[in-house]
Amino acid sequence: MKKSVFFGALATAAMAAGVAGASTLDEVKARGTLNCGVTTGVPGFAEPDANGVWQGFDVAVCRAVAAAVLSDPNAVEFVPTTGKTRFTALASGEIDMLARNTTWTFSRDVDLKFEFTGVNYYDGQGFMAPADLGVTSAKELDGATVCIQTGTTTELNLADFFRSNGISYEPVPIETGAEAVQQYNAGACDVYTTDASALAAQRANFEDPTAHVIMPEIISKEPLGPLVRHGDNEWADIVRWTLNALITAEELGVTSANLDELAAGSDNPEINRLLGTEGDLGGMLGLDSDWAERAIGVAGNYGEVFEKNIGESTPIGLARGLNAQWTEGGLLYSPPFR
């Protein structure tokens, strides 16, 4: 009797291992929620609001995917991850996708076996220091103590930057952005370095944001984007084209205001293909024809999401810069919906 229980448990474990091989799309549908990895809290990008509801630029990507797949932008289980835990969480299947200010690099894409599905923010690493320190350029930081989030690409860029400029520094490795800000404000480090967008976001939360300057040097390319595991191309396609749908919607002038009107049919065939009134792009993805309409319906197109969460009207106040549409001198360029 006891033995049969034991072997029963073994068989169950073996089956559970087998199920893990099923497609992510089926799993998400069966579960009814999307498990989306986000940061532990970066204002504007991903942070719970006063009611405990996650808000932000990265969160919007998760909600758009949930709307496209599950028809419900709120069917998302947000899993806060640190710089250290994010890749393990994704590789182990604890989360279905990661939308967490993660830089697309060669080794992460190839060696860590992840699939980057696009870029939702073109960023670069910058430095922030108190204004009264009188430093105007990162090259004057010889001997400074630098707060740095550990386990990120910024850690390697930092070492490279100081070495190539022949100056020295003392690193203070820190686990999360919140801890880094705490140490920076206490003066335990002179400079805080991370992606320039995150610097602006953290600075917006300071008591006196004007007392801190962000140096002009951007020392790296940091294309940030959502990513999924290798080996499930259908799921990667869904995440990639949901992001592209938001970007294309802005390019084509589809906004949350005119979405319903355009979804009924328009003169522009690409809008029709995007919103599912022409062709069957949704079916090719394994979804229905209204998938993109629902994704855009959550919070509008890429530009609207940007303005609402991190744009110039928000406390974070980021300009579009590189993240403008290609037609307006930026780098955002979605492949065509055809």
Place this chain on the structure above:
Amino acid sequence: MTTLADQPVTASSGSFKLSMLLNDTRYRSLTFQFIALVAIIAFMAFVGGNLVRNLTEAGLNISYAFLGEPSGYDINQRPIEYDSQSSHGRAALVGLLNTLIVAFLACVTATIFGVIAGVLRLSNNWIVSKLMSFYVEIFRNVPVLIWILIIFSVMINVAPSPRDFRGDDPAASMWLFDTVAVTNRGVYLPKPVWGDGSMIVLAVFAASIIGIFAFRNYARKQLFDHGRMVPVFWPSIGLFFIPAILTQLVLGNPITLSYPSLQGFNFRGGITILGSLIALWFALAIYTGAFIAENVRAGIQAISKGQTEAAGALGLRPNRIMSLVVLPQALRVIIPPLISQYLNITKNSSLAIAVGYMDVTGTLGGITLLQTGRAIETILLLMAFYLTVSLLISFFMNIFNNRMKLQER
């Protein structure tokens, strides 16, 4: 009519039946041990096989080649030569040394805290004994991670930052005649600079240490052979300082001190003890000290009160009763649990990343793991590191324990 079945089982030693494996006490324990062994092996094989199969499915392999590649990151506390061009293996070694440094410091300090608190907790003075029980109960009942964070955040918020030392009327000043700077990044101490002839000073110093031991032996011999009490304390102190200082003066100060001074963003030119090291060290010491205090108290209370009374009847004073009669016997009870506390300190030091101290969990198990993505390899290596260190500590402490325990003849 008699049948074979009626005969006792023990008599039919030649005929072995399968049911005897369960029913016969001679075989039963072996049977169950065998089943347990097979079950354990099967489980391990299942887990191992599962791991290998899943790794192959994901297209990953087990390889330690990354240890030779350049690490690309910097470490703030480097006991050995290291920069961002050094290998991941060297980064792991730096981390391991940092682990050993904080573990050693914390073990020594925790023992001192623990012995003092444990002895004082038995004091007849009501306030002292209550203060010590307050210390023990507060510190051992709050998780050590919380203590590390509390001490660290108090330190970074209370101690002045280096920029407070700047200007004509600075908000903070250095201590001990401008030789020691206490900042929220760490403590900066004067660094000895070894000039010509400093080896002679060191040699004289080493000789006077040997001299102190020789003198103590002589004093003990005098006491045992002739019953004369030779003063030991002040001569020892004198021997410790005077010859070395005299040599230093005669040779014209070969050993000089380099004082820390504010240059640019930070203090430079002295020995730096990082704030993260201090916070971790102090938190581990004060937390584990509370446990050791209880061990010490238990050890002392295990010694019969008759021993104290007998020693008192012989005319020994209370502090000598403690150091000559009670503590040597109590050590036999104290040492075995003390070994566990030392192991706990070593393992708890892996919480270092909470304050940004780069121990082996921070370098090998943190940054290296993330930059290379070799999770299984680094974690296995990390386990091997901690296992080796812990086994070594147990080994040496057990030798010590065997020397201290009651010698039976």
